[in-house]
Amino acid sequence: MSLPIKIPVIYHGVGALDQLKNFKENRILIVTDKTISKLYGAQLLSYFEKKEVKIFDEVEPDPKDTAVIKGGDVARKFKPELIIGIGGGSAMDAAKAAYFLYGQQSLKLYDMNVMIEYNLKEKSKLVLIPTTSGTGSEHTPGLVVTNTQTGQKVSLASFELIPSAVILDPTLALRMPxxxxxxxxxxxxxxxxxxxxxxxxxxxxxxxxxxxxxxxxxxxxxxxxxxxxxxxxxxxxxxxxxxxxxxxxxxxxxxxxxxxxxxxxxxxxxxxxxxxxxxxxxxxxxxxxxxxxxxxxxxxxxxxxxxxxxxxxxxxxxxxxxxxxxxxxxxxxxxxxxxxxxxxxxxxxxxxxxxxxxxxxxxxxxxxxxxxxxxxxxxxxxxx
Ligand SMILES: [Fe+2]
Known part of the structure; x- marks a missing residue:
């Protein structure tokens, strides 16, 4: 079996984050964690003046399924045209989960199956922005959550979780301890x-x-x-x-x-x-x-x-x-x-x-x- 190689549009280089102001969508959900929200919240909001923006910043390291599902609930209520995941792998994985749960309203997180087609892009667009240099989650079809029942880290995947755009701005990485x-x-x-x-x-x-x-x-x-x-x-x-x-x-x-x-x-x-x-x-x-x-x-x-x-x-x-x-x-x-x-x-x-x-x-x-x-x-x- 030969799978196609899917690569999102990649904006890269110092200042690439500014590309966000060129996105046309009007309802924007930002999925992130508290640290990133504090560091970049004001900058992100400045790109979207006169637009409806919601920040969900309850993602924690090694995200629990419960927190990730909550992000999905927020998306279902807010009905975004664009979901932005910004942060480390956990924030981007949570954004992917929210994108899935919003795109398929009747499904639960663990229903995700790599063999099924979901047409997620009909509901919204997904853009991922890493602030760490490592997980590569911005390019992968997978996400990892911690199952709160067992404590086990579980991998889920859908090729539709590969976003439409990735922003690689190295100035974000400068803030990493x-x-x-x-x-x-x-x-x-x-x-x-x-x-x-x-x-x-x-x-x-x-x-x-x-x-x-x-x-x-x-x-x-x-x-x-x-x-x-x-x-x-x-x-x-x-x-x-x-x-x-x-x-x-x-x-x-x-x-x-x-x-x-x-x-x-x-x-x-x-x-x-x-x-x-x-x-x-x-x-x-x-x-x-x-x-x-x-x-x-x-x-x-x-x-x-x-x-x-x-x-x-x-x-x-x-x-x-x-x-x-x-x-x-x-x-x-x-x-x-x-x-x-x-x-x-x-x-x-x-x-x-x-x-x-x-x-x-x-x-x-x-x-x-x-x-x-x-x-x-x-x-x-x-x-x-
Ligand atoms: Fe890894």
């Missing part, structure tokens, strides 16, 4: 590497993956370090993260993400940190299926002729984790032995049941998942 720069940047790097090693990768997505990987290795430590205030550095990371978003939205991800989702749900650790910590172990586990792809990645980083490309790529990821002062094992994420044992079965079951596990390049059995988690907890090199 260092920790957020690290967590979201590691998410972007993990996404680019998992997408580059996916079985569904194509020439189009690989071009984006490889450029994103090269750019993130070079510029992420700078953006998280002494060049945090350099708009050119921020723009590089902001654009690379979004490119990785386009790529993995089409090529898919792998076990670092399904394991990361489970870790995030169980221990409430930021998404980018969980997937970043898992990445070297997953690179090592995927060795039998991905050796050639690792050579391709290393070549784009100008590294050739290495004896063991898997070990080299894994160690390069560990080096960047160290540079970004991020732990190299789950234990170092302050997960006690006791918490680990108590949550272990749940982690394995959640990972097994995550749809992303099914598309990992190397088939992972329950036994494999258990061993990967245990090795990652202890910080051991994968040898199976």
């Amino acid at each position: 260092q920790k957020l720069t690290v967590a979201t940047g590691l998410d972007a790097l993990t996404q680019a590497i998992e997408s580059a090693t996916s079985k569904m990768v194509s020439d189009f997505t690989q071009a984006l993956n490889l450029y994103a990987i090269k750019t993130l290795f070079e510029y992420l430590p700078k953006a998280a370090g002494e060049d945090a205030g350099d708009i050119k550095v921020r723009a590089k990371v902001h654009n690379a993260a979004s490119m990785a978003g386009i790529a993995f939205g089409n090529s898919g991800l792998g076990l670092a993400h399904s394991c990361g989702h489970a870790l995030g749900g169980a221990f409430h650790i930021p998404h980018g940190i969980t997937v970043g910590v898992m990445l070297p172990y997953v690179i090592e586990f995927n060795k039998p299926e991905c050796k050639d792809k690792y050579v391709e990645i290393l070549e784009c980083l100008n590294i050739t002729g290495v004896k063991d490309p898997t070990a080299k790529l894994s160690s390069m990821v560990k080096d960047i984790l160290k540079k970004l002062k991020t732990p190299l094992s789950i234990k170092e994420l302050s997960v006690s032995e006791n918490d680990w044992k108590q949550n272990f079965e749940k982690l394995v079951n959640w990972t097994k049941g995550d749809i992303i596990t099914m598309i990992n390049p190397r088939m992972a059995s329950e036994e494999h998942i258990k061993k990967i988690f245990q090795y990652a907890y202890e910080g051991r090199v994968i040898d199976f």
Whole structure:
């Protein structure tokens, strides 16, 4: 099956946010969180003078299904012509959910099915604006919510959630604190590497993956370090993260993400940190299926002729984790032995049941998942 690659109109560069004043719609719903609302609320409203604007700013990190459904209720009442999601992945995911619930009034959030056509654009338009550089949610058909019944992070998807326009203004990224720069940047790097090693990768997505990987290795430590205030550095990371978003939205991800989702749900650790910590172990586990792809990645980083490309790529990821002062094992994420044992079965079951596990390049059995988690907890090199 060949799926078409869908890319929204992308406005990018310093000042790209000003494009909002050119949108013609008159009823506008802005979905965001309290921090972004405080930082940019007045600026956003200034673009829409004489128009009806409502700001829903109750989105929180790792959004709960209840909050996301509330955003949908607001949309159903307000009847917007344009829904704008501005913020990190959580705000953009909540905007996608509101767009779905508004576009299909009789459906519930968990009814969303990637195989069904909904004609969502008949009701309103969706525009997404990332203020962090990492999740790539502005380009993907998916969203992640926390199920309040089980605590599990659940992935939902519809290709109609890819917005009609994306605005990439690096000045928004300048306001990110260092920790957020690290967590979201590691998410972007993990996404680019998992997408580059996916079985569904194509020439189009690989071009984006490889450029994103090269750019993130070079510029992420700078953006998280002494060049945090350099708009050119921020723009590089902001654009690379979004490119990785386009790529993995089409090529898919792998076990670092399904394991990361489970870790995030169980221990409430930021998404980018969980997937970043898992990445070297997953690179090592995927060795039998991905050796050639690792050579391709290393070549784009100008590294050739290495004896063991898997070990080299894994160690390069560990080096960047160290540079970004991020732990190299789950234990170092302050997960006690006791918490680990108590949550272990749940982690394995959640990972097994995550749809992303099914598309990992190397088939992972329950036994494999258990061993990967245990090795990652202890910080051991994968040898199976
Ligand atoms: Fe991610």
